Amino acid sequence: MYELNEKIKNLKPYDPVEGEMKIRLDANESCVNLPDEIMKEIHAAIDKIDFNRYPDPNATGVCRAFADYYGISPSCVTAGNGSDELISLIMTAFMMKGQTLVISEPDFSMYRFYTSISELNCVSVAKKDGLTLDADALISAGRGENVGAIIFSNPCNPTSKGLSSDDVRRIIESVDCLVVLDEAYMDFWDESLLKEADKYKNLIILRTASKAVGAAAIRLGFAVACKSVTNALKAVKSPYNVNTVTQEIGRIIFSHNEYLTKTKNYIVSQRKSLYNSVAKLESDYPQYFSAVSGCSNFVYIKSPVGRQLFDYLHSLGTAIRYMGDYIRISAGTCEENTTLISQIREFCKTVLKE
Numbered sequence: 001m002y003e004l005n006e007k008i009k010n011l012k013p014y015d016p017v018e019g020e021m022k023i024r025l026d027a028n029e030s031c032v033n034l035p036d037e038i039m040k041e042i043h044a045a046i047d048k049i050d051f052n053r054y055p056d057p058n059a060t061g062v063c064r065a066f067a068d069y070y071g072i073s074p075s076c077v078t079a080g081n082g083s084d085e086l087i088s089l090i091m092t093a094f095m096m097k098g099q100t101l102v103i104s105e106p107d108f109s110m111y112r113f114y115t116s117i118s119e120l121n122c123v124s125v126a127k128k129d130g131l132t133l134d135a136d137a138l139i140s141a142g143r144g145e146n147v148g149a150i151i152f153s154n155p156c157n158p159t160s161k162g163l164s165s166d167d168v169r170r171i172i173e174s175v176d177c178l179v180v181l182d183e184a185y186m187d188f189w190d191e192s193l194l195k196e197a198d199k200y201k202n203l204i205i206l207r208t209a210s211k212a213v214g215a216a217a218i219r220l221g222f223a224v225a226c227k228s229v230t231n232a233l234k235a236v237k238s239p240y241n242v243n244t245v246t247q248e249i250g251r252i253i254f255s256h257n258e259y260l261t262k263t264k265n266y267i268v269s270q271r272k273s274l275y276n277s278v279a280k281l282e283s284d285y286p287q288y289f290s291a292v293s294g295c296s297n298f299v300y301i302k303s304p305v306g307r308q309l310f311d312y313l314h315s316l317g318t319a320i321r322y323m324g325d326y327i328r329i330s331a332g333t334c335e336e337n338t339t340l341i342s343q344i345r346e347f348c349k350t351v352l353k354e
């Protein structure tokens, strides 16, 4: 009789927030949808697709547009079906069974998830105060026996804290293992190593169109690395991993430099204003909220009433992320943030009776 193996028999499918949510601040997506001008270009491009044909396996057009936007060479770029696909690919192809992956939790939960699928050991390095990456601790763990790779997000999801490019360089230069630097939120900060990626033999930088670029729907991510690592990535990926519709839409979006810069600046200003509102909440209710200042598009908040607040907001159609001792709230539009804060204040008065 067939039985599911140990690795998968207790896994549960990804469980998104249920119900019709009016305000979605749980997944760190962009709060800005594409403008009509870009939508028109997208419609015209889709009209020209030969749907009977396979996609371009090299995703040439979208990789070039991505590379032009960031000022790097397209020869260092591999496109993926979201950066999630690239993480999975790296965990299966660049790691050998039984090797160790070094992470530093709290971090993006998919890193640990893939270690069990790929039959890897996982070592999690403690953060300073539980929040900030400890470069020295990562280096000493990275030098440990049988370590295949270090992976971390910078800025970090969920803490929103960033590690300076000097510290990241020091990590890459101090270890022999692969360093996977997940810059999913680096558009919101300014310490990227993208322009230096081809200098290092042991570095893969991941970027995504799902956050600042505002295109989570199309599933598009990128790996940026030196030529030999890029060749290996292209050799191990499935040939048609990025569909033609996504390639076309991504190519168009990345050609709109001005739009992307303007939108990114707006989102950063919304994150700052959300942080300020939460800081005010904290001064009124220091026992319930403690906001972490960061450099992404979301705010990480320590709260002993996170679960109750999550349920309360959920019943009003507002989704946030509950993470145990902390909650994580993505920056919304100006109106969304205003509504959210008044809902939280109402929660304090009616549920906590403060």
Ligand SMILES: *Cc1c(COP(=O)(O)O)cnc(C)c1O
Residues within 6 Å of the ligand: 028, 081, 082, 083, 084, 085, 108, 153, 157, 182, 184, 207, 208, 209, 210, 216, 219, 220, 221
């Ligand atoms: C959202 C996120 C991703 C996922 O990006 P996709 O391209 O949508 O798969 C990767 N890494 C981190 C740290 C993220 O927060």
